[in-house]
Amino acid sequence: MFVDKAKIYVKGGDGGDGLVAFRRELYVPEGGPAGGDGGKGGDVVFRVDEGLRTLMDFRYQRHFKAPRGVKGKNKTQHGANAEDLIVRVPPGTVVYDDDTGEMLADLTANGQEVVIAKGGRGGRGNTRFKSPANTAPAIAENGEEGQERWVTLELKVMADVGLVGFPSVGKSTLLSVVSAAQPKIGAYHFTTLTPNLGVVQVSDERSFVMADLPGLIEGAHTGIGLGHEFLRHVERTRIIVHVVDMSGMEGRDPYDDWVKINDELKLYNAKLAERPQIVAANKMDMPESEEQLAVFRQKAEADRPGIEIMPISSLTRQGVPELLYRVADLLESLPDPSELQAEERTDDEEGVVYRMEERPSDHEFRITRDNEVFVVESESIEKLLKRTQFASYEAVMRFGRILRNIGVDAELRKRGARDGATIRIGDFEFEFFEGGSDDYLFEDR
Incomplete structure (x- = not known):
């Protein structure tokens, strides 16, 4: 059977979590932080295989997920990066983002490769957060989630x-x-x-x-x-x-x-x-x-x-x-x-097979109201939230300081947020806390 169109789901691997650990050695009573970083998640990579002629294989397998990175280890050992997931496609395959319709790749030459879903970064271990002011940080980050998307594949026959x-x-x-x-x-x-x-x-x-x-x-x-x-x-x-x-x-x-x-x-x-x-x-x-x-x-x-x-x-x-x-x-x-x-590529493509979307500024955010709930919308803040390990008091404090520094605290006050107000960021809700330490912005609900 000749199949020349398919819709599949691809997801890059999540990054491995960073580790909170400390040196525990004889005669080293205060050894300091020793938690390693997590490994990077694998990318989903499309590779042209001239031995394929149709998209038949994608009728039976529609989900492709790359492996996640390995968690960080003690003694400042970093977790291993995950291997990329290679998906073979026939020459002449055009890849479109199913949501936006944007063409992501036009694959024609044997062996040509393109990253369709990037793996997430590994989280940083507590060794990365050591500073003169905090020589024994109990902070580490979760690994970043891998990119995920539905893509449509179209095969255009390659013939002279x-x-x-x-x-x-x-x-x-x-x-x-x-x-x-x-x-x-x-x-x-x-x-x-x-x-x-x-x-x-x-x-x-x-x-x-x-x-x-x-x-x-x-x-x-x-x-x-x-x-x-x-x-x-x-x-x-x-x-x-x-x-x-x-x-x-x-x-x-x-x-x-x-x-x-x-x-x-x-x-x-x-x-x-x-x-x-x-x-x-x-x-x-x-x-x-x-x-x-x-x-x-x-x-x-x-x-x-x-x-x-x-x-x-x-x-x-x-x-x-x-x-x-x-x-x-x-x-x-x-x-x-x-x-x-x-010659047939458009000028804006400049011969590039795949264009990653531009990353938003770290300071971009928008605050809206959902009845009594204040909703903070920002891709970068949501990523920061997912990387924060809220079981750690120090990590929560750091999260609050970052939001204060980029102006979220001031903007919430301007919009009418008072002590006890509910703040929603992504899938998480917090209680707004006005008084107390300057280092503390939210209480996790």
Whole structure:
């Protein structure tokens, strides 16, 4: 089964927790802190494997979680970093963030890698918090949570040549004649529902990959007839071989068919109109095909001067060798595929496969009201909260000092928070504490 779209969940590994520990050695009564840092969580990494051709594996496994880092140890020993989770994908895979629709990666080359979900940092052990004012800190941090997201994978077939055209014009028959591929062939529309790939060997020892793409119909660019599912595979091809039924045996005009399909390609992606195209005038063994070809050639050359039209018959193989030689010659004259893809990247991508979102300023926060509850919204503060070990009195004091220093305390007072008010940060609620020590801001509820 050919699967070219999948939705999966990925999560980077959580960082290991830091440790509170002290040196306990003979003749060293006050040895000081000795808690090590936690290890970093593993990343979820997508790696291109040219041995894969579909996204079939993702139908059965949809969740990918990297391992977490090892906790810190005593004697200032750091926990080990977790290994990355490698997820193999076929060449031509495009990765989108399912929530925002942003393209995260466009993976084309064998061995190419990209980090899709980063692992969390390891928490710091109490050795990191030693200072002249506090020589024996009982503070350590929890490991940071790994990044998690749902992503959508789309596979765009990687082929040198793409066969396009209306249903039942002979694309599958042509592929079966020129390669060892065995696509389904039938005398009815939409016999081909998924792309078929075949390696074409030209007699002069040249070769290329040809894709038989499912038949297109008018309105395909809007999604009619699974148009988007079919059209995205055309984007990867370096040459378009437009197969036209020159016999007109189904009552359609060959020239109208050619114009309609070209319009669909252009409306879907304007760059496809600039892609090199050869018209394979198929079924020339049928009656009236010569007459139809003469009319077609006249109209097509007037519409697109210089268009290459090559009469063939997939059934009798008339003109097929000449078509293959011409395709091979044209491929050799085109730039390398990697250069072509670099040109097609948008300016803002700058050739970068993956762009991490910008980290917000440490001082960014917003305070809102939920009835009587004051809600502090800030990604950086929520991360700090999750890293704080609230079982430690010193850690709670430190958390309060940080919030006071970045202005949360003052802003809460300005908004009307008084002694005993409920403050919510993420999933935690605290009681606001006005008086007492300057070092203490909240009491955990």
